[in-house]
């Protein structure tokens with residue numbers, strides 16, 4: 306494990322369930338690691354694979370996508386689309402040479418503050434073990450932009 | 452008044468783009484009458500020195516054809532930029548890296564090893580792998596050295612216009628030539644093509660059907676009227692810039708994406724991944740396990756090679772990171 310490595314983790318959270326769940330973790334004063342940078346989106350279905358590829362190409366060590374539990378999506382089926390996308394994206398990332406463990410999809414409801422805090426801890430530990438994502442660095446070196 | 456100068460400068464190409472110019476038919480004579488050919492190795496007997504001798508910025512239209520894959524094509528790209536008033540990336544390879552750009556799935560060394568040593572059909576008793584300088588009996592030979600990563604033209608020099616396609620559709624080539632020769636070029640950075648996707652040009656009937664099975668092209672005889680994607684064949688139409696009149700789906704062949712990403716997206720593969728994730732799916736998904744969803748989507752055996760067939764170097768990731776032997 307690399308010394309002094311603090312994982313840089315991007316979290317996408319849907320407005321209706323997961324973001325509220327995170328908020329609950331906060332208001333319940335549950336501790337979770339500070340490594341997460343949260344972006345709120347209206348629905349997990351809004352998350353374009355481009356966002357995730359850009360995150361990895363720009364140095365994110367991990368990306369956590371969260372959404373409503375199956376059956377609970379505010380827009381009925383956005384989370385199913387997300388699930389299909391993420392599963393295919395995992396495969397694509399592997400092909401690109403990004404460990405698929407750097408991407409994780411979790412369902413977090415508005416009442417699951419504690420569950421969110423636990424997922425956050427676990428994911429940060431998992432990324433810590435994987436070590437830094439070196440692709441951003443290599444990308445910059447390899448291709449001088451005109 | 453002197454005629455406008457035209458040059459076609461090759462990079463890592465197959466010359467298919469030049470050949471496509473012959474499809475202009477008799478109109479090619481008009482082009483030849485209206486221009487002075489400054490350099491075009493496939494068709495004109497001019498030497499590299501002739502090109503080098505011309506003043507910088509003196510060639511009105513330079514079509515650069517092919518990707519940049521070694522130190523020689525890199526030099527050609529720089530020379531093209533220097534001599535060009537208007538530099539047009541001509542074809543999918545120059546625009547996005549194209550088929551030669553698929554070399555970015557492997558390291559340079561593994562490619563050389565495969566081509567010169569490991570492939571079954573190779574007989575190479577001395578085990579010579581041609582790097583920049585190779586020692587042979589009686590001296591040294593030099594060949595252009597492969598770059599580690601294949602690039603699109605605009606990853607090496609500034610490009611004024613893009614004319615995508617493999618090869619570019621004749622209509623678009625003609626539009627570009629007419630615009631350039633009549634001094635009516637659109638704003639710099641324009642991509643010749645449509646602002647919409649191939650699907651918008653495609654006449655096949657879409658029923659917003661979900662698919663549960665991906666089929667390889669040889670496994671079915673597709674219905675001639677219906678959308679190929681909705682029949683389970685991976686058709687890149689939704690993720691691909693229009694302008695080709697959807698010629699492939701029109702003749703029952705799925706689009707492979709040679710026009711590159713649509714005007715709204717910078718990563719063709721990501722767009723296709725989204726589009727495909729929207730059409731593929733099982734009934735009653737709430738009860739379906741992650742494993743079953745994974746099995747469903749992993750029917751797509753090679754997402755990278757399928758979604759980025761023409762655009763890997765121009766994709767967000769640009770190449771495969773980590774060695775694949």
Ligand code: SF4
Pocket residue numbers: 649650651653654655657677678679680681686687688689697700705706
């Ligand atoms: S997916 Fe292919 S076949 Fe279907 S409408 Fe689009 S271009 Fe046509």
Ligand code: SF4
Pocket residue numbers: 616617649691692695696697698699700705706707708709710711
């Ligand atoms: S349909 Fe697709 S593969 Fe065929 S010419 Fe058009 S963009 Fe290229």
